[in-house]
Amino acid sequence: MSRIAKTFDRLRGEGRKALIPFITAGDPQPDRTLPLMHDLVDAGADLIELGVPFSDPMADGPVIQAADERALQHHVSLRDVLGTVRAFREDDERTPVVLMGYLNPIEVMGYEAFATAASEAGVDGVLVVDLPPEEATEFSALMKDRGIDVIFLIAPTTDAERIAAIDACASGYLYYVSLKGVTGANTLDVGSVAERLGEIRAVSRLPVGVGFGIKDGATAQAVARVADAVVVGSALVRQIELHRDDPDTMNQSVTAVLREMRGMMDA
Amino acid sequence: MPTTPAEPAIDYYDYPDARGHFGRFGGLFVAETLMGPLRELHEAYEHFSRNADFQKEFDADLQHYVGRPSPVYHAERWSREIGGAQIWLKREDLNHTGAHKVNNTIGQALLASRMGKTRIIAETGAGQHGVATATVAARLGLECVVYMGAEDIQRQAANVYRMKLLGAEVVPVTSGSRTLKDALNEAMRDWVTHIDDTFYIIGTVAGPHPYPAMVRDFQAIIGREARAQMLEAAGRLPDVLVACVGGGSNAIGLFHEFLNDREIEIHGVEGGGEGIDTGRHAAPLCAGTPGVLHGNRTYLMSDPDGQIIETHCISAGLDYPGVGPEHAWLKETGRAQYHSVTDDEALAAFHALTRIEGIIPALESSHALAHAAKLAATRSPDEIILVNLSGRGDKDIHTVAALEGIEL
Numbered sequence: 001m002s003r004i005a006k007t008f009d010r011l012r013g014e015g016r017k018a019l020i021p022f023i024t025a026g027d028p029q030p031d032r033t034l035p036l037m038h039d040l041v042d043a044g045a046d047l048i049e050l051g052v053p054f055s056d057p058m059a060d061g062p063v064i065q066a067a068d069e070r071a072l073q074h075h076v077s078l079r080d081v082l083g084t085v086r087a088f089r090e091d092d093e094r095t096p097v098v099l100m101g102y103l104n105p106i107e108v109m110g111y112e113a114f115a116t117a118a119s120e121a122g123v124d125g126v127l128v129v130d131l132p133p134e135e136a137t138e139f140s141a142l143m144k145d146r147g148i149d150v151i152f153l154i155a156p157t158t159d160a161e162r163i164a165a166i167d168a169c170a171s172g173y174l175y176y177v178s179l180k181g182v183t184g185a186n187t188l189d190v191g192s193v194a195e196r197l198g199e200i201r202a203v204s205r206l207p208v209g210v211g212f213g214i215k216d217g218a219t220a221q222a223v224a225r226v227a228d229a230v231v232v233g234s235a236l237v238r239q240i241e242l243h244r245d246d247p248d249t250m251n252q253s254v255t256a257v258l259r260e261m262r263g264m265m266d267a
Numbered sequence: 268m269p270t271t272p273a274e275p276a277i278d279y280y281d282y283p284d285a286r287g288h289f290g291r292f293g294g295l296f297v298a299e300t301l302m303g304p305l306r307e308l309h310e311a312y313e314h315f316s317r318n319a320d321f322q323k324e325f326d327a328d329l330q331h332y333v334g335r336p337s338p339v340y341h342a343e344r345w346s347r348e349i350g351g352a353q354i355w356l357k358r359e360d361l362n363h364t365g366a367h368k369v370n371n372t373i374g375q376a377l378l379a380s381r382m383g384k385t386r387i388i389a390e391t392g393a394g395q396h397g398v399a400t401a402t403v404a405a406r407l408g409l410e411c412v413v414y415m416g417a418e419d420i421q422r423q424a425a426n427v428y429r430m431k432l433l434g435a436e437v438v439p440v441t442s443g444s445r446t447l448k449d450a451l452n453e454a455m456r457d458w459v460t461h462i463d464d465t466f467y468i469i470g471t472v473a474g475p476h477p478y479p480a481m482v483r484d485f486q487a488i489i490g491r492e493a494r495a496q497m498l499e500a501a502g503r504l505p506d507v508l509v510a511c512v513g514g515g516s517n518a519i520g521l522f523h524e525f526l527n528d529r530e531i532e533i534h535g536v537e538g539g540g541e542g543i544d545t546g547r548h549a550a551p552l553c554a555g556t557p558g559v560l561h562g563n564r565t566y567l568m569s570d571p572d573g574q575i576i577e578t579h580c581i582s583a584g585l586d587y588p589g590v591g592p593e594h595a596w597l598k599e600t601g602r603a604q605y606h607s608v609t610d611d612e613a614l615a616a617f618h619a620l621t622r623i624e625g626i627i628p629a630l631e632s633s634h635a636l637a638h639a640a641k642l643a644a645t646r647s648p649d650e651i652i653l654v655n656l657s658g659r660g661d662k663d664i665h666t667v668a669a670l671e672g673i674e675l
Contacts, residue, residue, distance in 0.1 A: 037280060054573075054574065055443060055574040055575040055576075056443065056449075056452050056560060056561075056575050057452075057457065058298070058452045058455045058561070059300075059456075059459070060456075061300040061456070062442075065442055071443075072574060075572070077572035077573075078423045078573065079572075079573060101558075102561050103559040104560060104567070104569060104573040104575070105572060105573030105574070105576075106573070107557070107558050107559050107564075107573065108303075108556070108558055108571070108572065108573035109291075109573065112516060129298050130296045130297055130298060130559065130562070131296060132295065132296070132297065132299060134286060134295060134301055135294055135295065135296055152299070153298060153299035153300075154299060155298070155299040155300035155302075155303070156300070157299075157300050157301075157302070157304060157462065158299055158303060159303060159305035159613060162302065162303070166299075175297065177298075177300060180300055180459060180461075180462050180463075181300075181456075181459060182456045182458040182459060182460065185460065193567070224360060
């Protein structure tokens with residue numbers, strides 16, 4: 001059983017929901033990511049989504065765009081990100097790591113080379129934002145051969161037929177994008193999210209995470225009532241941006257946001 | 268005697284396939300939120316492109332609003348001076364708004380209206396597509412927002428003002444390299460946020476399916492007219508077609524009609540900037556590698572880590588790190604050849620056409636002219652080279668003047 005499946009199994013047994021922080025690897029500096037990942041786990045992260053910086057992050061709002069730009073000032077590459085995961089695995093065998101990013105860095109490395117390198121580094125899942133299932137056949141097969149889950153997005157604009165098609169290609173969990181917009185956008189309507197999750201669950205047995213627009217403990221708590229996992233990105237990355245010059249304060253501020261969410265989700 | 272069966276000839280009109288692929292290029296590489304809207308767009312386009320009323324309205328607008336057909340013109344004096352092949356120009360510079368861009372914005376805006384969309388967004392580089400979009404939005408009474416790189420806003424102040432006069436909001440884009448690619452990113456972000464009421468008019472034959480095919484179809488009027496006009500004016504078809512390629516919409520507009528005429532050479536010309544070997548250029552087909560950006564697989568300028576790199580070109584309209592996927596495929600099949608022209612060569616052609624023929628060409632089109640002049644010098648006076656003069660150069664006179672140390 002994959003690390004991701006085990007994590008969701010364990011949480012289900014405990015009657016808890018997964019808390020999934022997203023940070024961009026190499027933001028604000030390459031050597032700050034590894035200690036932050038460990039601190040995120042200490043603060044209650046069940047799984048970490050690690051962003052692979054890209055020059056043209058089309059699906060991201062200004063907060064994560066700026067994070068990518070900070071990382072790219074240090075030329076953080078896909079290979080560097082895999083190195084960070086490998087280093088994380090030396091001290092943490094339990095927490096799944098999902099890489100999230102855009103297709104071009106993977107295309108340039110080559111699907112086969114990436115699949116092998118990701119597997120050797122201890123990556124558990126990959127979410128490629130601009131690779132819908134229609135274009136993912138070859139990529140998914142290579143990843144699944146190595147036991148790496150391929151995670152796909154479902155959006156408010158995805159109809160029932162597509163949900164079924166996506167479910168047929170997906171493994172690990174499904175990521176429901178809570179709103180029409182980019183990451184870090186403002187409004188999340190829990191009522192409509194709950195309704196959509198019902199439609200997804202009618203089709204899929206995979207756990208469903210919800211992301212985009214989760215800002216604080218209250219939204220995390222509300223979403224955790226209806227979803228299997230809560231994904232938080234921009235709210236954490238904003239703290240990284242604010243405190244980027246002071247490593248200790250930065251990690252404390254980021255984990256404080258996460259702890260508040262953890263507390264309210266488990267309450 | 269057994270004979271080797273000939274390789275079955277590609278029918279270029281069979282492409283793209285149902286999912287938008289030109290060979291291994293093209294396709295649909297976008298985040299999930301856009302998949303439904305793109306399918307809706309595809310269905311609407313399929314429907315209306317076969318609808319007689321829609322086509323009639325489109326054709327009437329091209330005739331009475333744009334001023335089509337645009338003429339072909341034999342640049343006799345320039346050809347004589349070069350002393351080689353005869354250079355003819357397809358005069359897209361004479362269109363309303365001064366470039367080929369309006370052919371496409373009229374088509375897409377009509378589609379937007381039929382789909383019940385009330386808000387139009389666009390990206391722009393040189394500002395020509397932005398002006399062409401603002402123009403049709405004004406005419407149809409649609410709200411219009413144009414994303415433009417902050418760098419380009421500096422380079423193209425007159426076009427920015429034109430868009431504002433036409434009632435569009437021009438949003439400066441300060442992320443990334445602050446040019447066309449970043450404007451495209453920002454327009455995509457706007458679209459995904461306002462998907463219910465907004466139609467995104469992409470200005471070139473790039474982007475996710477169905478944009479490369481749809482924009483090509485709206486621009487293909489250029490080649491259709493050119494075929495008939497050359498037969499009438501010169502008594503025969505040209506030997507070579509030449510067009511500049513940024514995203515590649517004016518080029519595909521001219522080329523498409525002639526793809527199955529195998530005896531006609533097809534040359535696309537990219538922005539060579541300071542020279543290909545300096546690395547400071549905008550020539551992905553000449554010096555790039557395949558990758559995925561802005562919804563399609565194509566040739567890109569990216570670094571060894573897969574990050575998109577900054578391009579350099581004197582003309583904002585060619586300053587783009589990708590290229591339409593159909594061009595990538597035409598390069599791969601060998602049907603078209605792609606060359607580059609440096610900033611200096613383009614400027615020389617700009618001055619030559621202006622002084623010798625009394626036509627001030629856009630700096631984008633000047634790249635095609637420079638290549639055509641080089642080529643003409645090596646060919647016989649019996650040959651005909653047809654160049655797509657995709658836009659007029661009024662918008663560029665500040666750039667040219669500044670290079671000569673003149674403040675207007």
